[in-house]
Amino acid sequence: MIEPTHASIMEPQRISVKFAFVPPVNVPHASFILFFHRVIQDKLLPETLIDVADYSHVHNGPSVLLIGHEAHYSIDATNGQIGLKCAVKRGLTGSLDERIRRTFDKTLHLANLLTKHESLAGGIQVNTKSAWFSIEDRLAAPNTDLTFSHVAPVLASVATRYWGSQPVLSRLGTAKETFQVDISGADGSECRAPTRTLRLV
Amino acid sequence: MAFLSKGTAMTHKSWKEVLENATDPALASEIDAFETELLLRKQGRIEEKLFAEVRLRRGAYGQRYDNGKRFDGYKTQDIAFPSGGITKGPSTLWDAPGMQRIKIPFGGLFPDQMDVLADLAEEYSDGILHVTTRQDIQLHYVHIDDTPDLMRRLAAIGITTREACGNSVRNVTACPYSGVCKTESFDVTPYAKALAYFLLGHPDTQDFGRKFKIAFSGCRDEACGLTAMHDIGALAVTREVDGKVLRGFELYVGGGLGAVPYQAKLLSDWVPETELLPISQAVCRVFARLGEKKNRARARLKFVIQKLGIEEFKKVVAEERTKLPVDSRWTSFLADLSAAEETPRRDPSLLTISRRPGEFDIWKKTNVRPQRQAGYSVATITLPLGDLTSSQMRALADLARKYVGDNVRATVEQNIVFRWVPDADLPDLYKDLKALHLADPGAGTIVDITACPGTDTCKLGISSSRGLAAELRRDLAAKSAHLDEHVGNLHIKISGCFNACGQHHIADMGFWGVQRKVGGRTVPHFQVVLGGKFEQNAGSNGLAIGAVPSKNIPAVVSRLSTHYAENRTKGERFQDYIDRTGKAKLRALLDDLITVPDNPNYYSDWGDPRVYSIGDLGMGECAGEVVPLAHFGLASAERQVFEGQLLLDQGQANKAAEKAYQAMLVAAEALTRQVFYDVGNSPDEIVREFKKRLCEETTLFHDPFAGDRFSHYLFKVHGSAFTNMELDAAHRRIEEATLFIEAAHACYARMNLPAAAE
Numbered sequence: 004m005i006e007p008t009h010a011s012i013m014e015p016q017r018i019s020v021k022f023a024f025v026p027p028v029n030v031p032h033a034s035f036i037l038f039f040h041r042v043i044q045d046k047l048l049p050e051t052l053i054d055v056a057d058y059s060h061v062h063n064g065p066s067v068l069l070i071g072h073e074a075h076y077s078i079d080a081t082n083g084q085i086g087l088k089c090a091v092k093r094g095l096t097g098s099l100d101e102r103i104r105r106t107f108d109k110t111l112h113l114a115n116l117l118t119k120h121e122s123l124a125g126g127i128q129v130n131t132k133s134a135w136f137s138i139e140d141r142l143a144a145p146n147t148d149l150t151f152s153h154v155a156p157v158l159a160s161v162a163t164r165y166w167g168s169q170p171v172l173s174r175l176g177t178a179k180e181t182f183q184v185d186i187s188g189a190d191g192s193e194c195r196a197p198t199r200t201l202r203l204v
Numbered sequence: 205m206a207f208l209s210k211g212t213a214m215t216h217k218s219w220k221e222v223l224e225n226a227t228d229p230a231l232a233s234e235i236d237a238f239e240t241e242l243l244l245r246k247q248g249r250i251e252e253k254l255f256a257e258v259r260l261r262r263g264a265y266g267q268r269y270d271n272g273k274r275f276d277g278y279k280t281q282d283i284a285f286p287s288g289g290i291t292k293g294p295s296t297l298w299d300a301p302g303m304q305r306i307k308i309p310f311g312g313l314f315p316d317q318m319d320v321l322a323d324l325a326e327e328y329s330d331g332i333l334h335v336t337t338r339q340d341i342q343l344h345y346v347h348i349d350d351t352p353d354l355m356r357r358l359a360a361i362g363i364t365t366r367e368a369c370g371n372s373v374r375n376v377t378a379c380p381y382s383g384v385c386k387t388e389s390f391d392v393t394p395y396a397k398a399l400a401y402f403l404l405g406h407p408d409t410q411d412f413g414r415k416f417k418i419a420f421s422g423c424r425d426e427a428c429g430l431t432a433m434h435d436i437g438a439l440a441v442t443r444e445v446d447g448k449v450l451r452g453f454e455l456y457v458g459g460g461l462g463a464v465p466y467q468a469k470l471l472s473d474w475v476p477e478t479e480l481l482p483i484s485q486a487v488c489r490v491f492a493r494l495g496e497k498k499n500r501a502r503a504r505l506k507f508v509i510q511k512l513g514i515e516e517f518k519k520v521v522a523e524e525r526t527k528l529p530v531d532s533r534w535t536s537f538l539a540d541l542s543a544a545e546e547t548p549r550r551d552p553s554l555l556t557i558s559r560r561p562g563e564f565d566i567w568k569k570t571n572v573r574p575q576r577q578a579g580y581s582v583a584t585i586t587l588p589l590g591d592l593t594s595s596q597m598r599a600l601a602d603l604a605r606k607y608v609g610d611n612v613r614a615t616v617e618q619n620i621v622f623r624w625v626p627d628a629d630l631p632d633l634y635k636d637l638k639a640l641h642l643a644d645p646g647a648g649t650i651v652d653i654t655a656c657p658g659t660d661t662c663k664l665g666i667s668s669s670r671g672l673a674a675e676l677r678r679d680l681a682a683k684s685a686h687l688d689e690h691v692g693n694l695h696i697k698i699s700g701c702f703n704a705c706g707q708h709h710i711a712d713m714g715f716w717g718v719q720r721k722v723g724g725r726t727v728p729h730f731q732v733v734l735g736g737k738f739e740q741n742a743g744s745n746g747l748a749i750g751a752v753p754s755k756n757i758p759a760v761v762s763r764l765s766t767h768y769a770e771n772r773t774k775g776e777r778f779q780d781y782i783d784r785t786g787k788a789k790l791r792a793l794l795d796d797l798i799t800v801p802d803n804p805n806y807y808s809d810w811g812d813p814r815v816y817s818i819g820d821l822g823m824g825e826c827a828g829e830v831v832p833l834a835h836f837g838l839a840s841a842e843r844q845v846f847e848g849q850l851l852l853d854q855g856q857a858n859k860a861a862e863k864a865y866q867a868m869l870v871a872a873e874a875l876t877r878q879v880f881y882d883v884g885n886s887p888d889e890i891v892r893e894f895k896k897r898l899c900e901e902t903t904l905f906h907d908p909f910a911g912d913r914f915s916h917y918l919f920k921v922h923g924s925a926f927t928n929m930e931l932d933a934a935h936r937r938i939e940e941a942t943l944f945i946e947a948a949h950a951c952y953a954r955m956n957l958p959a960a961a962e
């Protein structure tokens with residue numbers, strides 16, 4: 004009887020961004036678990052964090068998850084490439100542009116911590132030449148050309164700020180999967196968080 | 205519905221609007237009601253205990269740390285959930301993620317359902333689906349605000365989460381091989397389905413003191429149904445009478461694991477198929493009436509039977525059976541038993557020698573079971589710790605479409621089976637599963653370990669059952685090629701605490717989590733339980749022989765299995781070897797492993813580098829709170845009045861007035877049921893009995909000051925048509941209904957005044 008929540012492509016609540024690691028990844032799985040526990044212990048992220056979940060037993064899944072209220076972070080191998088994924092679940096506000104930027108900022112911030120943290124002993128390099136982007140909301144954003152036509156201009160504009168020049172966007176996945184896009188920097192350019200845009204709180 | 209999971213349309217609608225026409229209206233309105241209850245709880249208009257049981261009965265369960273406290277390895281930190289003090293149950297914060305249990309009766313799934321389950325895991329959970337020991341699917345880390353849409357999407361594909369948790373009839377389980385098994389008496393599937401849906405939401409199952417579990421098995425000797433550990437265990441049997449083969453069940457009652465396991469007792473060696481539903485209903489009514497309501501530790505059916513004795517219990521059930529009003533559903537399903545028959549996707553065929561990929565035979569040996577129907581087999585997809593990713597589930601749905609169609613089931617061993625695989629397709633299926641990394645061999649062997657959630661997500665977990673299971677699995681899989689065949693066939697089951705959700709009592713080697721204080725440190729341990737029997741429907745329970753530090757459990761498994769392999773007599777089974785060897789000798793064998801060495805590694809648990817602590821244990825929700833039935837009725841009445849107000853705000857006068865009437869009816873029914881349980885369901889019956897028993901024969905409903913005024917609010921609108929109502933009039937109806945419900949609360953309070961205060 005309460006008013007239903009309407010899904011809108013321009014106001015998604017669930018956005019994910021993933022950066023792959025540069026292979027080979029020689030860090031033991033246990034170190035990632037330790038790292039995520041340290042993120043909670045030392046309050047390294049300015050958001051509500053809950054727990055760490057170990058899914059190393061499943062293949063090509065979220066092998067270690069840092070569970071948060073607003074977002075889950077994972078050492079993710081879902082598409083066969085191990086990397087850092089940030090899946091924002093709630094709390095996004097503002098325009099689509101702002102929502103995408105917030106998700107990028109969160110991912111890049113943790114990626115930065117990950118490459119420097121003592122528990123991983125500098126064993127991780129993040130490949131920022133490309134990123135995987137997804138909207139996990141099949142109602143608002145089915146994986147179709149139509150969704151792409153709505154999202155791509157905004158995504159391209161946001162991505163240009165991070166890559167410095169306009170990157171190449173390619174829609175990925177099947178119709179059953181979530182809406183997902185590969186973002187690749189033109190001429191091998193790398194994604195960097197424009198300092199002024201890093202807004203995590 | 206299909207277009208939504210395939211994502212071909214874009215919409216600015218809500219799931220509720222989009223799925224309106226794809227959902228059974230009854231299911232849809234239940235979910236709408238639940239969504240309203242969420243809102244009322246957020247506004248503080250439903251008390252937290254009641255709301256906790258309401259959400260549990262919708263399968264929305266609490267998870268570890270939902271009290272907002274977590275030990276991080278150094279200190280207990282507060283988790284700053286933004287919802288502040290709003291709770292969804294006692295000590296359970298609103299924003300804390302929870303577990304959503306999804307009931308899959310007898311584990312039966314079809315590909316479109318698998319697709320949607322995969323979608324839900326990806327969108328609302330963490331991308332992982334977990335198969336449970338009751339053939340349910342569970343999603344973790346789900347926010348309560350997301351549950352109504354999640355439930356709607358399930359309802360649209362014919363799945364309900366109703367009564368998945370709480371003091372209710374849990375998922376009805378059945379052997380995953382029913383209908384295709386060589387040793388079964390007959391296919392129990394349609395019976396399991398009929399009983400599951402008959403008891404779902406049935407008034408006679410709403411007033412239990414604790415959960416109630418039912419299982420079906422097609423035969424006596426195999427393990428699959430585990431009927432001996434259930435409140436009702438139905439074992440298929442046939443009898444020949446006048447040359448005709450009749451179907452029926454041996455019905456067992458009062459089994460259960462938990463802290464003290466009980467083997468079920470025989471209620472009747474012959475319950476004809478026509479009597480299965482009414483006898484089960486009678487057992488439920490006896491449980492609701494005589495079961496303990498206050499002391500949860502003694503509130504299962506097994507304690508009723510222990511108290512009465514099985515012979516007396518049989519008499520009480522027989523008597524109850526005679527009182528039941530006839531219900532056409534008892535037998536209507538029998539008219540069309542063939543409706544449950546499965547259609548294979550492909551024709552039967554034979555496996556040829558030449559088409560075998562490498563390692564196929566190893567997989568086939570443990571994971572393929574020939575069906576009764578020539579040319580077909582059941583293939584088991586082993587899921588590590590019962591888990592699979594959304595992508596794997598979607599890919600499995602596609603493989604099901606390719607090879608077996610709708611013939612997929614989840615198993616109590618936390619795996620998935622494909623039924624009706626043509627034998628010639630097995631090598632191709634194997635290759636396809638291998639590509640998904642789902643072709644691990646070892647189904648039903650020592651590497652196929654069952655574990656409950658334990659400290660990973662359960663509020664009561666003491667030790668990391670999943671962490672230990674993962675470690676043992678890794679260790680044993682590496683050794684599996686060289687394991688003695690008899691060792692390879694053993695079963696390991698692990699629970700995170702004595703509650704036994706991992707079914708440790710019925711394993712060859714079972715473990716349950718405990719802790720010990722050693723030199724000022726708390727050290728995670730597991731009690732070692734040996735000699736339980738999975739076969740013969742969980743034929744016997746094992747015995748604990750002592751607690752061993754968690755980190756030494758792999759050594760326990762290795763030592764016991766080696767000793768068994770080296771010392772077993774010809775043909776000796778593990779249980780017999782345990783009996784023959786004796787507890788003292790077995791314990792001596794493990795003596796050195798019981799001591800905690802001076803090694804910091806022992807102060808943390810498997811898969812968790814934090815220093816071990818149980819300081820952040822939560823309160824259990826296994827059975828929810830015991831909330832009297834009348835409270836649900838009165839809360840439902842209040843919700844309906846609230847919905848009436850919303851309708852009024854939208855200018856829908858007729859509907860608002862009708863809601864107000866329904867709210868009074870629900871409250872009247874709740875009160876009348878207090879004095880006359882079999883009040884009936886129709887509005888006429890309710891109003892008649894309410895009037896007679898609370899307003900005429902007694903004046904229980906009469907207000908000390910207003911007399912019988914409030915009851916007339918109901919009587920005057922009963923039988924009215926709700927057409928052409930003015931907004932004003934509808935408004936009055938809402939106000940009258942509100943007063944009626946207040947009077948109902950007062951009446952209920954008077955009815956329950958302690959005698960001394962009367």
Ligand code: SF4
Pocket residue numbers: 656657658659662663664665666669699700701702703704705706826
């Ligand atoms: S056995 Fe204990 S730890 Fe495991 S799920 Fe049950 S209550 Fe939780």
